Amino acid sequence: MKKFLALFLALVLCLSAVSAFADDLKVAMITDYGDITDQSFNQTTYEAAKAWSEANGVEFLYYKPASDSDQDRISSIEKAIDEGYNTIIMPGYAFGPAIQAVAPDYDDVTFIALDVGEGDIGDLAANVPANLYCAVYQEELCGYMAGYAAVKLGYKKLGFLGGMAVPAVVRYGYGFVQGADAAAADLGLTDVEIKYVYGNQFYGDADITAYMDTWYANGTEVVFACGGGIFTSAGEAASKVGMKVIGVDVDQAATIDGLYGEGITVTSAMKGLAATVNAELNALKDGSFVGGKVENLGLVGEDPDANFVQIAPSTQYADGFTAEDYAALVAKMFNGEITVSNDITAEPAVTAVAVDYQGNIK
Amino acid sequence: MESPYAIEMLNITKRFPGIIANDNITLQLKKGEIHALLGENGAGKSTLMSVLFGLYQAEEGTIKKDGEVVKINDPNDANALGIGMVHQHFKLVECFTVLDNIIMGVEPVGPMGFLRKKEAREKVIALSKKYGLDVDPDAKIEDITVGMQQRTEILKMLYRDNEILIFDEPTAVLTPQEIDELMQIMRNLAAEGKSILFISHKLAEIMAVADRCTVLRKGKYIGTVNTKDVTMEELSAMMVGRNVNFHVEKKPATPGDTVLEVRHMTVASKTHSNNAVKDASFKVRRGEIVCIAGIDGNGQSELVYGLTGLEPLTKGEIVLDGKDITKASIRKRSTSGMSHIPEDRHKHGLVLDYSLEYNMILQTYFESAFTDKIGFLRRKNIRNFSDKLIEQYDVRSGQGSITSARSMSGGNQQKAIIARELDKQPEVLVAVQPTRGLDVGAIEYIHKQLVAQRDAGKAVLLISLELDEVMDVPDRILVMYEGEIVGELDPKKTTQEELGLYMAGAKRDEVKA
């Protein structure tokens, strides 16, 4: 065993000798507790970063921590830095404690953290280091769009199935309620109902599916499945009765339709993870990167595709709600005609719809 | 020219790590003869038969059938050559009938896959008439006697038209009367041209039935003799390598007061629904050896289990030295003066993977001599104690106290157990088949130890299946049959024949405890 160790040490020394490299951009991504095939956060970030790196001839590698713990996330980040990666992309709020531990120690490395807010980075929030850029998203906006679209498309019995009641999920949910309420008011409807529940976990299982079965059996037409893999429960239950779901975070139409039948996904409320990755990497490349802040990303203009919060291009537009209607909605939201509350401390005020808050399934 | 030999094993050598199990052994079985294979346990008889059956491959030597060299790679080859064997432990399906057992594996089948039992039945009845093998083809194995089970095994071989029949220690499970019947059957078979190989270490039987005898000792071939030309003593000397005194020397017993009293003991059986021991009562006094005789499986084991606490009694009492120990734990019985030489030294008597010294303290390890106050073993004391016993009882082993019990010979393992049990200075010694599987020398030694205990004023309860031992060692014989004590005999006044009648259940007295 001793010989082995000696051998490794020798090898390590050799490796370190050759890897003195120029100060080029080298991009590494660390996965959170999920994997790059999660059809959600990790996958979107991974695909965007990899595509950008290939297009720009930049070295790229992703790391998966040895276990789902802060300590191992830190260890993976440091490993990447040790191997010469100077830009670290981290998707997900789970990185909060890891960022607090590493960002101040490595000021020559750029950290790009997605969906990591001020509340996640503790003491750093007061004085965000210049090498750290955090992005959070105004989920209430795209939630609003999805809710608005659903009611305009003629659905009257809506459901919201959240993952856990974390701030991002609650913002999605409350936005969804506000959007549906606004649309119902527009249409002069008084019979729009929303059932609202959290699964208390980010994945679907038999219990949650059973819960969804009851909803659909009692007339629910479309459920906004909001949180990681929890869409499987909503999708499965919907497919049994020919009803619909709404996806989240990324355009989930292909995924959900693929699993549970063509046309089952009405729309998806999306965060612009890929857009953020592209924008920040481009900025790093041309030297315009500005760190030291936690940015709350939302609408940047009237063009729906340029925004960091959207509904998916795969939305099942119809007469009630067309692409043009969507563009008009975005414009109104951008210029302040429509305001959406991001307050998650209290349930949003509604005028037209009836919301049935059912707490947690588990 | 046709060979006079049915099967020949020429210059067979088979080695195992560390030992040569068969060293240049030659065995020639003539057609139509009864040929005995004699040797003590560990002489290499089983290995030789395993080679014949293709279970082992010999490193050297050849096997010939009817004068032609054959290769036997597995038991199927042996069957194809017409070699059949009656094992010591029968290989029968208990819940099948005799006929089903006989035809199993070679069932006559019609074109549609249906059994043709009628043909088979006729063949079996014809065979049993021809050789005088009395069986009921439709009885279930579990309902018939051991003797009939054995006849079923023999019919199995005959049904398969085997020419060479091997009997592995066939008399161990039989009563004297059944043994006589078996001898007659063997003679009939030989007269009909079957060749018989008869494995045994019982000299009287060999002298009675065999034409020739091949003797093995410690893996070596000693010789082949015509039984007509030798005496039993000569055969015995060939087997053991020296002259042996068959008779146990002992003074007349002077029994004292009762040490162990058993009243109406009833013990449940683990194998069937009947009670294995039914209402047995007896006493053992100081200064006497009482032997419980009987054919294997008549409740002796369960009687011992009940006595020593391994199994609970369903009824009855046990009194040791005036104290009721019916409900006492095993340890309590052990510490109140009961020693137990168990029937199966590997199962109960020893922890084989422990060293000899650790086995020597198996029941006393907790005493202050061997464990200190904190709970650590006093290894020095244990070593001294073990060395003392090894010396005193002449237990031989490779490395003394630290030898693994597993690596010791059966005789020395038994000596170690006896040393341990006797050193406890028991009031009553329960010795169950203490000489099983041992060579003559070790048997002699153990018998002497039992007598010495008796002479020291202790009570000895001996449980034995060996007729010679039953007749020679004890001062009183109690015969057990189907869980009951059916007779009390005085070994000086009774005969083997009378004992046999009791053992077979043909005769019984009312025995008063």
Added chain:
Amino acid sequence: MKKLLKREGVQAFLASIICILLGLLIGYVVLLLINPNGATESIVKLVQNFFVSKRANLRLKNFGNTLTKTIPLIMCSLSILFSYKVGLFNIGAAGQYVAGACACLYAALGWGWGWLPCMLFAMVIAAVYGAIVGVLKAYCNVNEVISGIMLNWIGLYTANTILSSVKETASPYTLYLDKENPSALLPNIGLDKLFNNSTVTIAVPMALIIAIVVSIVLNKTRIGYELRATGINKNAAKYAGMAENRNIIMTLAISGALAGLGASMLYQTGYMRWECTQSSVPAMGFNGIAAAFLGGLSPIGTIFSSFFIQHITDGGSNVNTNFYSSQISDVISSVIIYLCGFVLFIKLTINKMISRSDEKKGAKN
């Protein structure tokens, strides 16, 4: 040479080494089959684990990480080993580990206890949990493997339920120990400075000492004598008047205590938090089986085998993800761990080879 080979300890060591090499070889072949380009680099990096870092302080820190995760593995494999020596297969170690984790975390977060009471509480609860298996075995003749597996699941969901009351509202994880109740964190006794890693604690020397104590108890004490006799030959133990049922219960209680202690030694370092929605029993208890066998069923051996297994598992995250998906690291380390279970088989093969060469030699003479 042959004399040396015949020695039990040498054989055990050799068998373990052969298993390790065989596992690495198969892992390497798997990598080659998937993508030959990165195979050599990846397998070397996997074996290097923390040595891969260029910075000395990082190496130390990652060494500390591996060490911290090795500790519960040592304890779990001691738990398995202890029962195994007594002839019981304590697959329920995983559940006892869960019971321990639940107990110490709840005591720390719910009741605000200090580190030592938390640790002792974990030990006691896990011992009780193990004793349940023992009671079922001793008095109802329920096979310990079956009841162990059942109790693993019962334990997991009970722990999830109980610990949900001390979890963060916005995540499925229990609260941070260092924020809620730093007094429940195990003392570092200076090791944090040595390793530049706050999770290296008193657990490290404690586990080593416990391994030695287990070794002494098994080999030098009356209890060990009795328990091992029961394990090797239950019938002989009964014949010798040993209290079989009491021994079974006591053994499983001690096994449980060891596993529970292991959980406390991980969760009370703050390295891990309990995920209240996890739906599989932590692998620690099962990896303990492999570690126990790889360690030649010797308490001291398990120290090294546990470290090796954790080393390989952690090293798995070094596999180059440009060539292989990250799951491959689990495959490789699983292959290696799986092969660790073949130690007894390899030992048998060694013995067969020795005896065959003996036979040949005998034939020549």
